[in-house]
Amino acid sequence: xxxxxxxxxxxxxxxxxxxxxxxxxxxxxxxxxxxxxxxxxxxxxxxxxxxxxxxxxxxxxxxxxxxxxxxxxxxxxxxxxxxxxxxxxxxxxxxxxxxxxxxxxxxxxxxxxxxxxxxxxxxxxxxxxxxxxxxxxxxxxxxxxxxxxxxxxxxxxxxxxxxxxxxxxxxxxxxxxxxxxxxxxxxxxxxxxxxxxxxxxxxxxxxxxxxxxxxxxxxxxxxxxxxxxxxxxxxxxxxxxxxxxxxxxxxxxxxxxxxxxxxxxxxxxxxxxxxxxxxxxxxxxxxxxxxxxxxxxxxxxxxxxxxxxxxxxxxxx
Numbered sequence: 001x002x003x004x005x006x007x008x009x010x011x012x013x014x015x016x017x018x019x020x021x022x023x024x025x026x027x028x029x030x031x032x033x034x035x036x037x038x039x040x041x042x043x044x045x046x047x048x049x050x051x052x053x054x055x056x057x058x059x060x061x062x063x064x065x066x067x068x069x070x071x072x073x074x075x076x077x078x079x080x081x082x083x084x085x086x087x088x089x090x091x092x093x094x095x096x097x098x099x100x101x102x103x104x105x106x107x108x109x110x111x112x113x114x115x116x117x118x119x120x121x122x123x124x125x126x127x128x129x130x131x132x133x134x135x136x137x138x139x140x141x142x143x144x145x146x147x148x149x150x151x152x153x154x155x156x157x158x159x160x161x162x163x164x165x166x167x168x169x170x171x172x173x174x175x176x177x178x179x180x181x182x183x184x185x186x187x188x189x190x191x192x193x194x195x196x197x198x199x200x201x202x203x204x205x206x207x208x209x210x211x212x213x214x215x216x217x218x219x220x221x222x223x224x225x226x227x228x229x230x231x232x233x234x235x236x237x238x239x240x241x242x243x244x245x246x247x248x249x250x251x252x253x254x255x256x257x258x259x260x261x262x263x264x265x266x267x268x269x270x271x272x273x274x275x276x277x278x279x280x281x282x283x284x285x286x287x288x289x290x291x292x293x294x295x296x297x298x299x300x301x302x303x304x305x306x307x308x309x310x311x312x313x314x315x316x317x
């Protein structure tokens with residue numbers, strides 16, 4: 001159907017996106033930042049799986065001469081720019097100006113080369129924690145320094161793309177979860193459950209949007225379809241399970257207890273002060289008719305059983 005260049009495909013969500021695009025009939029090329037020898041642990045598992053649905057090209061960072069040469073030598077219909085600067089992104093000390101600079105450095109040259117080679121559209125990945133996102137209206141502030149960096153980055157990328165005559169789409173991600181994740185909310189719950197302890201929900205009052213990775217990836221594929229059909233400026237905000245983090249923890253426990261044969265108990269901490277907005281969610285329900293929720297939970301449970309058996313679950317959440 002289309003030739004798609006997808007950056008950031010070795011990430012948890014990037015892998016799922018690559019698989020969804022390949023399942024839709026697209027040819028996916030995945031330039032990765034590092035040489036093959038640098039990938040280990042769960043990231044290596046993702047890279048190996050990625051090779052089944054995409055052409056993987058190692059040692060080709062975004063905006064590098066290697067990437068520019070790749071873009072100049074082949075015609076890609078769409079650039080899915082999923083890679084981002086995420087080093088220390090959870091820290092309050094994250095420097096949004098430096099992150100913005102690293103994210104946009106060289107992007108205009110890439111877009112220019114992509115346009116010259118016949119490219120049609122760019123999709124950048126956003127987050128519900130950016131300014132103006134999360135269901136709080138266009139004047140909403142960023143939740144964190146990283147969210148501010150992402151918002152500034154996507155504004156700049158939109159301008160660069162449109163200046164080069166390219167369609168621009170933004171794909172907003174809230175709280176993805178699923179096979180081959182690591183270090184997320186559910187990770188800490190499974191760590192406790194496999195140690196026969198209750199999982200602890202530290203922010204039970206936050207209302208968040210937790211979306212299964214295959215549902216998220218299908219929504220990305222849908223945005224690609226609309227961009228290739230000629231849309232010039234779109235934003236997709238796929239929504240999953242919306243509710244408090246306590247409610248999501250209990251949903252997760254109810255699904256996992258019979259599958260793992262464990263108690264999967266839940267404890268919620270007091271949350272006297274909300275450091276972030278109480279509600280941060282996307283707005284477009286993404287569950288398609290016929291989605292097999294039971295099969296998803298089966299696979300999710302199997303993933304954590306495999307991860308625990310391999311001794312990989314001890315990594316920090």
